[in-house]
Every structure is written in C-alpha cells, then in structure tokens.
Amino acid sequence: MSEMLYLQTERNIKITSPVVTLGDVAQLSCSDGAVLARNQVRRVAHLPDDGYGRYVCSASTLVRLVTEAEEHVDVTHIGEPNFILTYEDPRQKNTWISWCKTILVGILTFIGTAFSIMTFHTDIGIRELFLDVYTRFLPQMTPGFSVLEISYSIGIGLGVVLYFNHFGRRKFTQDPTPLEVEMRVYEDDIDTTIIEQNDRSGKGKEAFHANPARDPADHSRS
Numbered sequence: 001m002s003e004m005l006y007l008q009t010e011r012n013i014k015i016t017s018p019v020v021t022l023g024d025v026a027q028l029s030c031s032d033g034a035v036l037a038r039n040q041v042r043r044v045a046h047l048p049d050d051g052y053g054r055y056v057c058s059a060s061t062l063v064r065l066v067t068e069a070e071e072h073v074d075v076t077h078i079g080e081p082n083f084i085l086t087y088e089d090p091r092q093k094n095t096w097i098s099w100c101k102t103i104l105v106g107i108l109t110f111i112g113t114a115f116s117i118m119t120f121h122t123d124i125g126i127r128e129l130f131l132d133v134y135t136r137f138l139p140q141m142t143p144g145f146s147v148l149e150i151s152y153s154i155g156i157g158l159g160v161v162l163y164f165n166h167f168g169r170r171k172f173t174q175d176p177t178p179l180e181v182e183m184r185v186y187e188d189d190i191d192t193t194i195i196e197q198n199d200r201s202g203k204g205k206e207a208f209h210a211n212p213a214r215d216p217a218d219h220s221r222s
Helices: 033-040 059-069 095-124 126-137 147-164 178-201 216-220
Strands: 003-009 012-015 019-021 027-030 043-046 053-058 073-079 082-087
Touching: 003 033, 003 059, 027 033, 053 059, 053 178, 059 073, 082 178, 095 126, 126 147, 147 178
Parallel strands: 003 073, 012 082
Antiparallel strands: 003 027, 019 043, 053 082
C-alpha cells in the first residue's frame, strides 16, 4: 500500500544555504514517520555559493523529484503551482545600516507628511474657516491659539494613530494595520510579476537541477 505525502508550498520562500532540501521549500505531512523524515532532508537543488537572487520554481518539479526517488509514495501538492525561492546572503545583514535606513525613512516620511498637511490646509483655507467659525459662534475673536486650533491639532494626531492601529510596538487591535495590508499587496504584486515575466521570457533562474541519485536521503531508507 502506497503512503501519501503532502507538500505545501508558499508564494515566496527565503533560504540562506546553497544546499536546498525539500523541507526548506515545503511543509511536509505524512502518516509514515520514516517517509516524512527521509523527505525532509531530501536535496532538491544545489545553488552556486554566490548565486544570490530570486529563482522561480515549479511545484510539479518537486513532485517529480520525489516520485522518481520514492516508488511507493504518492505525492500530493497543496498551494502555489509556481513559487519564488529567494537566496539571500546571511553575511549582508547589518543592524547598523538597517537602523540608519529606518531613521532616514522616518525623517523623510515625517517631513513629507507635515508638508502634505500644510499644503492641504493652505488649499482649503483653514485660517479663513476658523475665522468664520469664530464669527458665527463666539462673541469676540480670540487672539492666538484657542481651543479650536488645539483640539483640531490633537485630533489629527489621534486620528493618525487610530487609523494606523498602533503606537510604537503596541497595537490597539489584532487586525493588520493599513500599512501592513498595503505592504502585503505590494509583495504579492511583485511575486506575481516575477513569475509572469519568467513564464513569458523563459529565461528565469531555475533552481531545481539537483540529481536525486546523489541525495543521501535515498540511502537511509529502511
């Protein structure tokens, strides 16, 4: 009786080692522990040591590599038919540079947001609007800042904090923030574009060229 092995792949998978195993690129599930352990360490690709970048991979190739090596295992794939394998250099992670980039982006975002708010107030004529409110509801003008300007300024800050659903590292609800949603959509669009361009050109990087016969997992069968 054949065992059933389930493979589940995600859209984008990050690795830091040139030796790629099946467990690195897919989540495996099987009732037979020996089959599961053997395929967790099965080599499916050996990338160049300096071949950092994105590789568009096909899940059908994974299924073929397993079925060629496992005669009595039926493989079922769940998930994306094509996915991206991102090979990153772990030595390039620099905390100091990351902090500098974060601070720079924060400063630019703050300046851009402040400028946008000021130009919006100029376009709508907020000074004239406040003046009209004063003349309609107050008996006399109040020199300088009043409760109206102060409450309006506080309301803008609170509105931004509540809209983005977090202050610092604390979130008010478990829902994803609008920024997280937009970043997720942006990442999905990038992945879709990379896969479609690879399909059209046929010149993308192919990762799964490993020979299953060289896989030490094949020699560990019981």
